[in-house]
Amino acid sequence: MSLLVVRVLAKAFGGVQAVKDVSFHLEAGEMLALIGPNGAGKSTCFNMLNGQLAADKGSVLFDGRELIGQRPRDIWRLGVGRTFQITATFASMTVRENVQMALLSHHGELFSFWRRASHRHGAEADRLLDRVGMLHQADRACGVLAYGDLKRLELAVALANGPRLLLMDEPTAGMAPKERVALMELVAGIAKEEQVSVLFTEHDMDVVFAHSDRLMVLNRGEIIATGSADDIRSNDLVKEVYLGGGTTFDTGREMKSHA
Amino acid sequence: MGFYLAQFLTGLASASSLFLVASGLSIIFGVTRIVNFAHGSFFMLGAYLAYTFVQILPQGIFGFWGAILVASLAVGLIGVLIEMTLFRRIYRAPELFQLVATFGVVLVIQDLTLWLWGPEDQFGPRAPGLEGAVRIMGEPIPEYDILLIFFGPAVLLGIWLLFNKTRWGTLVRAATQDREMVGALGVNQSWLFTSVFFVGSFLAGLGGAIQLPREAANLLMDLNVIGEAFVVVVIGGMGSVPGAFLASVLIGELNAFGILIFPEITLVLAFLVMAVVLVVRPWGLLGRPDVVLRGSAGPAEGPLQPFTSTARLVLFGGLVLLLAAPLILGDFEIVLLTDVLIFILFAVSLHLIMGPGGMVSFGHAAYFGLGAYGAALAVKYLGVNMLGGMVLAPVAAGLGALVFGWFCVRLSGVYLAMLTLAAAQITWSVAFQWQDVTGGDDGILGVWPAEWVSGKAAYYYVTLTLVGCGLFFIRRLIFSPFGFSLRAGRDSPLRVEAIGINLKTQQWIGFVVAGLFAGLAGGLYVYSKGSVFPDELAISRSVDGLVMVLLGGIQSLIGPIVGAVSFIVLEDLVTRLDYWRIIFGSIILFIVIVAPEGLAGFARRFLPQKLAGRDLMGGGGA
Structure with missing residues (x-):
């Protein structure tokens, strides 16, 4: 049984069918990339998996449990971590406190009115920060971090409850090329070592081809191709929708300028 | 027909x-x-x-x-x-x-x-x-x-x-x-x-x-x-x-x-x-939710910092002075100082939901007034003693906050502010219109403290004790996991939900706690004045609280205290004049335009580092 099984997921906004009967599955420890041109329905898909958006129909089974109809916070408690296209962190806290906040929630201490929050789970927070290479900045205010560091911090926060699935919406958006590679290597390492599955959307084809075990291509709300990097590169339909014919994926260098 | x-x-x-x-x-x-x-x-x-x-x-x-x-x-x-x-x-x-x-x-x-x-x-x-x-x-x-x-x-x-x-x-x-x-x-x-x-x-x-x-x-x-x-x-x-x-x-x-x-x-x-x-319909009958409004919140607040040893020393010195005050000052000053303490608690309770909580309340007077009326009504109809009145005051306010808060936390921003205002107006109009019970405009008179605290100095010490405990508790609360969850929700509601926190519940609890302490302030107030009138619930009282918080600076925990002290002293000086509103209004406008970070924020820029604590915002990697 796969960790995540998505069946005929659909969502319409008014007359626009943003996601049309999308079905796929994800194995434990697998990195699955969801790609597609702008407006293909990637984010809509993501937001339904995560519970932020109600699906019109379909089913999302995570380890045998139905996620559709559950709230984001309940889905998190089942072991699904999430990072956002635009980082969502707590600007008025230090880097360590950001992770501590997630740990406090994970350990069920939200209704503690007397203990000092900054004295709780410090070691665990530092271990997570070390994992993403942010330990040396643990005492800095989150509000002054560089964007790439915020992305790392967000990853540490998302890992706080030991999730078995990470949903990452454009994890490298807004980062410099060098940082992108570093961050995705980090994510891939975590996925392999801790058997965390990762589903991510991405525009940077270098990142996608280098770090995904499998790819899905979404166009106008429908999955038009699934397979390994090589399968997708040589798929005619994908070339058609992505590039309107003409150039091919083999010219990876050119793709970069489109990303 | x-x-x-x-x-x-x-x-x-x-x-x-x-x-x-x-x-x-x-x-x-x-x-x-x-x-x-x-x-x-x-x-x-x-x-x-x-x-x-x-x-x-x-x-x-x-x-x-x-x-x-x-x-x-x-x-x-x-x-x-x-x-x-x-x-x-x-x-x-x-x-x-x-x-x-x-x-x-x-x-x-x-x-x-x-x-x-x-x-x-x-x-x-x-x-x-x-x-x-x-x-x-x-x-x-x-x-x-x-x-x-x-x-x-x-x-x-x-x-x-x-x-x-x-x-x-x-x-x-x-x-x-x-x-x-x-x-x-x-x-x-x-x-x-x-x-x-x-x-x-x-x-x-x-x-x-x-x-x-x-x-x-x-x-x-x-x-x-x-x-x-x-x-x-x-x-x-x-x-x-x-x-x-x-x-x-x-x-x-x-x-x-x-x-x-x-x-x-x-x-x-x-x-x-x-x-x-x-x-x-949170956006009104014909309103639309999809209004685009891009960031205007100003610079982010820095992380919380515990008192430095120098700050503790200053605090201790201040406490000693407050304890010694009745020995030095006359009755008039002691009454004023009692007022100051009461409004410090009021302002700090408002700051709890506005600052760390991120909920702008335009009707915090409701809970102050509910506390005052709760105690006064209990004295009038149940004949309770002062201890009972002082317990009932925060209870009444807390219950009010429990009901209104449930509605309010469902909204945010301007709509939240408007609903808190509406809640306060409801309590005000009940106090004003329900004459048979509340005495309407004539208020409720004869709410005096017990014999043993009837002296100005004795009542001052009671107030000092209760306000001191209240401030200590609220400060602990802000540094606690619960307080952190409030600030987290203010910083990023999206992230809070994505790490399993039910923000509305946290905000609701925050609202009730703030209401409780505002009610305690109201209870202390009614026993110090001996009477209560609908004015304590009016818009202008709520705005008083806002001005105190604003005057002190919303981003600082010490802000509302500085603000309440300056406000009450200023009010005491200015209201003796005929056209005090014009002076007061001008002061408000001056603060908003010239010192939007408030007095505490303004001072922080010039205070020695020792007192203000480490500057985490500008610091490099550790």
Whole structure:
């Protein structure tokens, strides 16, 4: 049984069918990339998996449990971590406190009115920060971090409850090329070592081809191709929708300028 | 049957005037995002100016209507003047600053009106040619009311034409949806905003002017009408003119028929309807949620820091001084100091939900007043002793916060602020109108402390102890996991939900805790004064709290304390003067424009590092 099984997921906004009967599955420890041109329905898909958006129909089974109809916070408690296209962190806290906040929630201490929050789970927070290479900045205010560091911090926060699935919406958006590679290597390492599955959307084809075990291509709300990097590169339909014919994926260098 | 029809028509007639005010408020909000408290003052100025112009211009139909038109235009120009000198500077400021700044304008205009026209009500003339009444199904309906019934829809039509058939109207509608984009397309925003202010203020002035034959111009008009106008705009949907019309009719009829059924609680009805609408349709009947508003929150707050050893020393010294105060100071100063302590607790409790909680409350006086009334009523009807009263005060306020808070935390931003205001107005109107129980305007007298604390110094020590414990608890709370979850929710609601936190529950608890401590402050207050009046629940008391928090600086935990001390001392000095409101209003405006980070923030820039703690914001990697 796969960790995540998505069946005929659909969502319409008014007359626009943003996601049309999308079905796929994800194995434990697998990195699955969801790609597609702008407006293909990637984010809509993501937001339904995560519970932020109600699906019109379909089913999302995570380890045998139905996620559709559950709230984001309940889905998190089942072991699904999430990072956002635009980082969502707590600007008025230090880097360590950001992770501590997630740990406090994970350990069920939200209704503690007397203990000092900054004295709780410090070691665990530092271990997570070390994992993403942010330990040396643990005492800095989150509000002054560089964007790439915020992305790392967000990853540490998302890992706080030991999730078995990470949903990452454009994890490298807004980062410099060098940082992108570093961050995705980090994510891939975590996925392999801790058997965390990762589903991510991405525009940077270098990142996608280098770090995904499998790819899905979404166009106008429908999955038009699934397979390994090589399968997708040589798929005619994908070339058609992505590039309107003409150039091919083999010219990876050119793709970069489109990303 | 005829009677009910007459009642219905009266409702429609009052709806027209209300609609004029509310539509102006709504238009201004739609484009500038400023919730303008001073809009009620424009309404009042419209009535007063019409009164004056009617006397200057020749009598007769043309003189009367000419006076109304000139008065409305004059109010429009006053609006432009205020917009250009003041509001222009605060368009980018956080909502709270804008609201408080506009309240500063309210105070200034109140005193100017008092100075120009005096304290007496000014009765305007009947409208020439419309002095009589027509009989409809046997009931007399004033002719002027009939005219007003048609006036509202006519103005609605006029606004619709202006918005849909002119280039200016298209720009206004575009700016209502996305003002940055309109600016990016090369439209001169300053003039667009100014012209919108003119139209909005003109409508408010017109609403006040045409009300003159029905209601004498008086100094209470401004806050009375602004409360109702807020309700109308929120019910109709902020920025929606047709919504404002619909809601005006709803409220007009509600008042007309409500007075037949529940004469005691007519004021409550309007606010109850608003609360229900907001919970069912959080953006009002015809409002839209998809308004684009890009970041204007100002610089992020720094991380929390525990007291440094130097700060602890200062704190200890301060405590010693406070303990020794009765030995040094006279009774008068001790009473003032007791007041200061009580309002410190009030301000700190408000800061808890506004600062760390990120919920701007415009009605925190409700919980202060509920505490005061809770204790006073228990003394009056149950004959409880002081201990019982002091326990019941926070309990009553906490229960109030439990009920109102449940509704309030479902909203955010301006809508949340409006709902908290509505909640406070509900409690105020109950205290004001339910005379049999609360004594209405006469208040409740004879709530005195027990024998052993009847001395000024003894009561001061009781207050010091309770306030001290309250402050300590709130500070611990802010540093606790619960307090962290509040701040986290303020910083990023999206992330909080994504790490398994039910933000509404946390906010609700925060709201109740803040209510409890405000109630404790209210209880201490009522025993120190011996009486309580509806004023303790009024808008101006809520604004007092806001000004204290703002004065001290919202981003600092010490801020509300500094703010409350400065506020009470300042108030004590200024209220002895005749025209204190104008001074006070000017001070508010000065703070908002010159020192928006408050006194504590202002001082922090100049304090030695030792006292202020490490600068985490600027520091490099550890």
